[in-house]
Amino acid sequence: MTLNDVLASMFPDGHDVSNDHGVLFGSGVLRSRAKALVIGVADRTAVGVDEALRLAGYVLASLSGGSGPIIVMIDSDSQRMSKRDELLGLNEFVAHLAKALIYADANGRPTIGVLYGHTAAGAFLGTALATRVLAGLPGADPAVMDLPSMSKVTKLPLTVLQAKAKSTPVFAPGLQNLAQMGAVHSTWNETASLADQLQTLLGVIDDPRDRRDALGKQRGGRMKAADIAERVHELILQKQ
Numbered sequence: 001m002t003l004n005d006v007l008a009s010m011f012p013d014g015h016d017v018s019n020d021h022g023v024l025f026g027s028g029v030l031r032s033r034a035k036a037l038v039i040g041v042a043d044r045t046a047v048g049v050d051e052a053l054r055l056a057g058y059v060l061a062s063l064s065g066g067s068g069p070i071i072v073m074i075d076s077d078s079q080r081m082s083k084r085d086e087l088l089g090l091n092e093f094v095a096h097l098a099k100a101l102i103y104a105d106a107n108g109r110p111t112i113g114v115l116y117g118h119t120a121a122g123a124f125l126g127t128a129l130a131t132r133v134l135a136g137l138p139g140a141d142p143a144v145m146d147l148p149s150m151s152k153v154t155k156l157p158l159t160v161l162q163a164k165a166k167s168t169p170v171f172a173p174g175l176q177n178l179a180q181m182g183a184v185h186s187t188w189n190e191t192a193s194l195a196d197q198l199q200t201l202l203g204v205i206d207d208p209r210d211r212r213d214a215l216g217k218q219r220g221g222r223m224k225a226a227d228i229a230e231r232v233h234e235l236i237l238q239k240q
Contacts, residue, residue, distance in 0.1 A: 001137060001190050003042050003075065006116050009194035010071075017073075019043070023054050024073055031199045037062045037109070040073030040127070047123035048080030052093040055127070056100040062109060069110045069202060072101070074128045075117025094126035101130040110205040112198070115140040115175070115184070132205055133185040135197070136175045142184075143173030169221040181222050182215030 007015050010028060017026030017038045022045025027035045039058045041047060059070060079090055105111045113131035118141040125144070128134050136142070147165065151158045165172035169180045178184045185204065188197045213229050216222030 034068045037070045041076040046077040046080035048085040049093045052097040056097040059100040072113045074119045076119045076123040078120040079122035094122045098126045098130035136184045140175045180219045182212040
């Protein structure tokens with residue numbers, strides 16, 4: 001589906017989302033007739049200092065007026081790996097964007113990520129994975145790190161990582177693997193109304209808890225994270 005197709009199906013009652021050199025901004029009318037802030041990245045644009053600042057600015061400005069969820073649409077490259085961006089401290093700007101989304105979510109503006117294209121690395125971490133829940137459309141292509149890059153970092157042969165990826169979702173990019181780990185809450189059906197599926201997802205965010213570790217355990221993708229988090233929580237309570 002193209003971005004226009006996705007937006008039309010998500011907001012059949014209207015939207016004013018504009019695409020300015022790969023940065024999305026606007027609003028959309030939900031089934032409830034409330035408005036959602038819509039931001040994001042389009043056209044496989046890399047997220048650099050400028051994009052991160054603009055997106056974080058939209059999020060923070062929304063806190064002073066209005067209500068309703070913030071929907072983050074994602075079809076990006078990785079973070080922009082240019083000398084200028086790196087010298088300016090790109091990691092801090094991407095972290096600022098992620099913290100803005102987390103802060104908004106904790107202060108009455110629940111965040112939903114919608115992955116409709118590609119995304120990778122820092123751009124993925126600072127946008128879609130910083131939302132409370134993440135939905136993906138069939139054909140979406142997310143990767144925290146692709147296998148060739150992982151091979152360079154770990155010094156393991158690519159063939160070894162490819163073999164591990166077949167049995168261990170943690171090693172494998174792709175929508176299905178991230179869903180199995182619980183990072184992607186649901187995969188939408190592109191032949192049905194995305195507005196209805198969005199409304200269903202809005203019901204999930206009534207629960208403020210981060211349930212990704214529990215989903216990962218339930219789906220067999222991350223078997224230890226939920227138990228470890230629960231044990232840490234118990235230890236904290238014991239010390240209080």
